[in-house]
Amino acid sequence: MSDHIRLYIPGPIEVSPSSFEAMSTPMIGHRGKEFQELYGGMQERLQTLFETKQPVFLSTSSAWGIMEGSLRNLVAKKVLCCGNGAFSDKWVDVAQRCGKQAEGLMFEWGQPVDPEAVREKLNSGEFDAVTLVHNETSTGVTSPLAEIAAVVREFEDVMLIVDTVSSFSAVPTPVDALGIDVMLTGSQKALALPPGLALFTVSDAAFARAETLNDRGYYFDFLEFKKNQEKNMTPSTPCIHTINGLSAKLDDIFNEGLGNRYARHERLNGLVADWVTNNGFEFFAPEGFRSKSLTCIKNNREIDVPRFSQLIRKNHSIAINGGYGKIKGLTFRVSNMGNETDETMGEVLAAMDDSLAKL
Amino acid sequence: MSDHIRLYIPGPIEVSPSSFEAMSTPMIGHRGKEFQELYGGMQERLQTLFETKQPVFLSTSSAWGIMEGSLRNLVAKKVLCCGNGAFSDKWVDVAQRCGKQAEGLMFEWGQPVDPEAVREKLNSGEFDAVTLVHNETSTGVTSPLAEIAAVVREFEDVMLIVDTVSSFSAVPTPVDALGIDVMLTGSQKALALPPGLALFTVSDAAFARAETLNDRGYYFDFLEFKKNQEKNMTPSTPCIHTINGLSAKLDDIFNEGLGNRYARHERLNGLVADWVTNNGFEFFAPEGFRSKSLTCIKNNREIDVPRFSQLIRKNHSIAINGGYGKIKGLTFRVSNMGNETDETMGEVLAAMDDSLAKL
Numbered sequence: 175m176s177d178h179i180r181l182y183i184p185g186p187i188e189v190s191p192s193s194f195e196a197m198s199t200p201m202i203g204h205r206g207k208e209f210q211e212l213y214g215g216m217q218e219r220l221q222t223l224f225e226t227k228q229p230v231f232l233s234t235s236s237a238w239g240i241m242e243g244s245l246r247n248l249v250a251k252k253v254l255c256c257g258n259g260a261f262s263d264k265w266v267d268v269a270q271r272c273g274k275q276a277e278g279l280m281f282e283w284g285q286p287v288d289p290e291a292v293r294e295k296l297n298s299g300e301f302d303a304v305t306l307v308h309n310e311t312s313t314g315v316t317s318p319l320a321e322i323a324a325v326v327r328e329f330e331d332v333m334l335i336v337d338t339v340s341s342f343s344a345v346p347t348p349v350d351a352l353g354i355d356v357m358l359t360g361s362q363k364a365l366a367l368p369p370g371l372a373l374f375t376v377s378d379a380a381f382a383r384a385e386t387l388n389d390r391g392y393y394f395d396f397l398e399f400k401k402n403q404e405k406n407m408t409p410s411t412p413c414i415h416t417i418n419g420l421s422a423k424l425d426d427i428f429n430e431g432l433g434n435r436y437a438r439h440e441r442l443n444g445l446v447a448d449w450v451t452n453n454g455f456e457f458f459a460p461e462g463f464r465s466k467s468l469t470c471i472k473n474n475r476e477i478d479v480p481r482f483s484q485l486i487r488k489n490h491s492i493a494i495n496g497g498y499g500k501i502k503g504l505t506f507r508v509s510n511m512g513n514e515t516d517e518t519m520g521e522v523l524a525a526m527d528d529s530l531a532k533l
Numbered sequence: 534m535s536d537h538i539r540l541y542i543p544g545p546i547e548v549s550p551s552s553f554e555a556m557s558t559p560m561i562g563h564r565g566k567e568f569q570e571l572y573g574g575m576q577e578r579l580q581t582l583f584e585t586k587q588p589v590f591l592s593t594s595s596a597w598g599i600m601e602g603s604l605r606n607l608v609a610k611k612v613l614c615c616g617n618g619a620f621s622d623k624w625v626d627v628a629q630r631c632g633k634q635a636e637g638l639m640f641e642w643g644q645p646v647d648p649e650a651v652r653e654k655l656n657s658g659e660f661d662a663v664t665l666v667h668n669e670t671s672t673g674v675t676s677p678l679a680e681i682a683a684v685v686r687e688f689e690d691v692m693l694i695v696d697t698v699s700s701f702s703a704v705p706t707p708v709d710a711l712g713i714d715v716m717l718t719g720s721q722k723a724l725a726l727p728p729g730l731a732l733f734t735v736s737d738a739a740f741a742r743a744e745t746l747n748d749r750g751y752y753f754d755f756l757e758f759k760k761n762q763e764k765n766m767t768p769s770t771p772c773i774h775t776i777n778g779l780s781a782k783l784d785d786i787f788n789e790g791l792g793n794r795y796a797r798h799e800r801l802n803g804l805v806a807d808w809v810t811n812n813g814f815e816f817f818a819p820e821g822f823r824s825k826s827l828t829c830i831k832n833n834r835e836i837d838v839p840r841f842s843q844l845i846r847k848n849h850s851i852a853i854n855g856g857y858g859k860i861k862g863l864t865f866r867v868s869n870m871g872n873e874t875d876e877t878m879g880e881v882l883a884a885m886d887d888s889l890a891k892l
Binding site for chain 2: 178179180181183185186187188189191194195197198200201202203204234235236237238239242246267268271272273360362368369370371388389390391392393394395409410411412413414415416493495
């Protein structure tokens with residue numbers, strides 16, 4: 175048994191000793207050559223991971239900061255916020271709090287975003303931006319990113335903002351091929367680092383849009399990120415320790431190989447899926463839209479989810495999640511993202527077996 | 534000699550092995566009891582350190598995020614930005630980028646902010662907020678916070694926003710006694726942690742002002758911080774590792790005792806001051822306004838500052854700073870904040886002696 179509670183919640187997840195060691199590298203000045211080498215030295219690998227020729231920016235914030243920044247930098251007319259779970263639903267409210275016109279295109283929790291519905295809305299000509307959460311962490315649903323991106327690309331002036339917080343680096347998310355204007359993610363999901371660092375890309379069209387907006391602010395101003403990145407710097411003092419962790423994590427990722435990494439996530443996700451079906455449970459997501467990084471399990475057997483989680487925690491020092499918001503108890507969630515292996519996921523599933531038997 | 538370059542630049546500074554160890558604590562979920570205990574368990578000590586009864590908020594950002602947040606949350610009419618160095622000067626521009634009316638009250642670099650000049654401006658009735666950088670890191674000048682705060686308090690509807698980034702916890706900054714509406718600081722200065730965590734307080738008057746403003750956004754919305762803090766949580770996913778570091782740092786601070794801590798900073802600052810006068814240098818700040826956490830030394834001897842810094846770095850693995858922005862080379866800066874001792878500061882000054890002799 176571990177000396178601490180191992181996290182298989184949908185983030186933050188387990189951070190490896192080698193990541194903590196990398197983050198314990200002595201500090202360096204953030205306006206000097208050493209930082210420029212650190213950030214500059216990561217750029218090409220970050221671009222490979224994002225599948226983009228655009229620069230990859232590092233923001234000292236969690237992902238919501240860049241979600242808000244995207245609205246302030248890109249929305250001049252009105253934003254269409256695709257909502258199908260706790261995190262995507264919230265975007266409408268955040269947009270309005272930024273003083274933006276916003277409308278929700280809402281789907282039932284558990285359903286993916288429907289590209290046709292997006293097209294229908296955009297046909298009105300009212301919108302100049304769309305927000306999408308690729309992988310809804312609250313429901314374990316992956317929306318059809320390529321199809322939705324293709325629809326948005328039909329509308330020249332509409333910017334596509336995609337949150338890949340819980341899918342990034344677990345499945346491919348090719349920014350340039352899909353024509354995503356802003357793609358953003360966070361450090362505490364599949365990258366298996368602590369929270370506090372957001373990563374994002376911005377298309378040339380999005381930079382051009384930003385230039386026309388006057389209340390972008392400073393901290394999340396995409397043009398400031400661009401200007402500073404050209405010198406391998408960040409607009410504000412960056413979280414150097416977490417960036418050191420990211421640098422070491424990129425070594426791990428490219429040592430494993432991107433193809434192997436995606437295949438491992440798919441395989442481990444399959445182990446969880448097998449557990450679900452073998453134990454008479456169902457998936458909250460429809461077939462074809464199930465997240466590869468976390469599984470949201472429908473509690474069709476009506477087990478006592480809090481007690482189930484508690485047994486797993488108490489007897490096995492493992493944390494799973496008992497459902498989010500309005501589907502708490504009606505679902506439970508198990509993450510397979512990050513550094514996990516057949517062995518560690520096997521331990522999690524064995525702990526679930528054992529606890530299910532004890533209910 | 535150290536195995537790395539030890540930082541005596543004005544931040545980031547040296548982070549101790551024990552801080553790195555604390556930051557290597559395994560992750561916990563940020564929406565559960567463990568995080569609530571972590572954050573809740575720090576609250577009283579944070580309030581003691583800020584000398585306030587208001588809650589102390591933790592923002593996953595560097596301090597500029599909260600500087601910008603202060604403007605978005607508090608400025609309805611127009612903000613007066615006191616400028617006397619690189620960081621304070623920048624505030625006017627940032628305010629305008631947030632779509633706010635802003636005017637700079639500018640002083641020469643090296644001079645403190647003059648309370649009388651602030652009063653004169655506020656008498657116009659145009660302003661509803663004032664920004665002040667207590668300790669201008671670029672020039673080593675401490676402005677008379679108590680006097681300026683007293684002036685601002687004469688104007689009932691004017692909010693006082695104070696950046697104590699490089700003075701906090703090195704000198705007392707009593708929030709409630711001075712009537713500061715927003716006081717903000719960062720983790721990478723005297724707290725001797727890596728960057729990426731900002732700490733701040735908000736007065737009741739400032740909360741009331743925030744309620745009247747409609748484009749506060751979400752990420753830096755002070756009312757969101759308040760609502761979440763009541764449950765010992767943060768609005769967005771917090772940088773748990775850095776917060777673990779802060780928790781351990783608070784242990785250190787209160788073990789040493791606040792009085793001892795302030796006295797130590799003053800004493801070590803005095804050692805640097807002795808070096809300055811003993812070596813025929815002058816201070817960039819006027820007498821009575823010299824920072825206690827860092828010394829900005831006027832290069833009146835016209836030494837080759839880049840070479841001087843380089844010798845210190847190369848022969849002693851110590852980094853000092855060769856001046857900021859337009860006073861680069863005309864000044865150089867040495868920090869004495871954080872965990873430093875008579876012994877470590879003695880090593881820095883000996884390295885400076887040795888390098889001065891070799892010029």
